[in-house]
Amino acid sequence: MMPLLTVRNLSVTYPTRTGLVEAVRGISFDLGRERLGIVGESGSGKSQTGRAIMGLTPPPGIVKADALSFSGIDLLKAGPATWRDMRGSRMAMILQDPKFSLNPVMTIGRQITETLRHHENVTKREAQRRALDMLEAVQIADPERVFGLYPHEVSGGMGQRAMIAMMLVCGPELLIADEPTSALDVTVQLEVLGILDRLVRDKGMGLVFISHDLRLVSSFCDRVLVMYAGRIVEELATADLGSATHPYTRGLLDCTPKIGESRHPLPVLERQKEWAA
């Protein structure tokens, strides 16, 4: 079976006054209809990877790859029109903070119907019906009311549900979620993850889940890529997380305090130069 997404030797570089900064340095992976987690600390290149797949690397960033294809389409050769057709309908992205990623001057309902009306030939009434269905699918209790609200009128958890609704309304095949729950409280986090989990499973999407939280990712995904300094240092099935071999992965797992454990002082990650090599 052909993978949904193929990434071969992807690199993202930014020219700066002091020379080239290599944010992503030659990573390769395949994604089927599964959940793949990408984990790393700030600056590891995890978000840049997600953005490059969506074609959202801001200028003057340069994306290079031996191959970057999404269900047979060569993304490296895609022009603006191809990208416009694909983003939002076949591939979608959820960002971290709904406060910044929703349009503040459009109602939530209009933002969802806009996606639909752009990509599919539907009537206004049909678009509205599907938007309401989608709001219901993300467990918003009163979809009619939320449909007419502006983003500042809803809580963070509600905003993130609206964002998920907007991204999934066209039924994309690939979803990239970049820290989708980091701005939310733990109990809300759980609800949002539950919704995402169910929708991804029911619709059979491919999911790339980007996060700094190794434990969260491992509880949610089938497979995890651990990134460090722009490279993949380890790839693991989440079931084998306990037997991670790379010292960076082990260090990340060890250094967070857990309830009911007494370790004073906490083990600290000793960074080795050769990890970045």
Added chain:
Amino acid sequence: MTIRIENLSVTFDGFRALSSASISVDKGESFGLVGESGSGKSTLLRAVAGLAPVSGGTIEVNGEMLSGNRRSRAFRRAVQMVFQDPYASLHPRQTVDRQLLEPLAIHGIGDSDKRILKALDEVGLGPSFRFRYPHQLSGGQRQRVAIARALIVEPEILLLDEPTSALDASVQAEVLNLLEEVRSRHGLTYVMVSHDLGVVTHMCSRLAVMKSGEIVETLSSVDLAGSRMVSDYTRRLMVASKGFTREAV
């Protein structure tokens, strides 16, 4: 008893952010406040520092009754605060040296040269960091500077408002270790706000769980770890902080 707060209320323009909260913290103790956003945990901390509009109740620190937002000079030296975001709490156009000099100048403490070097050394930053600007430091290094700034006036109580939540997990471990080390060396009292139950139980012996401006329950970290809690809300928080499972949802 170092800090005794009774029936404290804080009201912002008619909105009750904190309603009759009571806690007491012993000398040398480390006390945690946990809750979700909007639960009033930071407000409680800021009320102690005199940074919130108190509308009722009493705060007593080191035997001194505090009224309104007026604080004595002795209080301002004995109680120091470390904020969440080291990107926002340091002056972007002042060197580390200048930021550490400020509290010394305010309190009229001499011998600044030696004290600045000692404070930097204490938080694990060498003298080479002394004349750098915040933008030349990483997040963890900035938080170390913020801690040095609090420690330089030799306080007795540190108010910590989410001191590690803006940091990566590996850097968080380093800063938490530093805070514990400093506390045992100087016998400090900590009041620490966090949304992370793991961090709070690691750092504090007792904690209060807060929800919508009220204290739901006060219990020891050992009881929390052993699931000996009274309220359902604490239990929910505990389940949520263990991470995602299909069953939990």
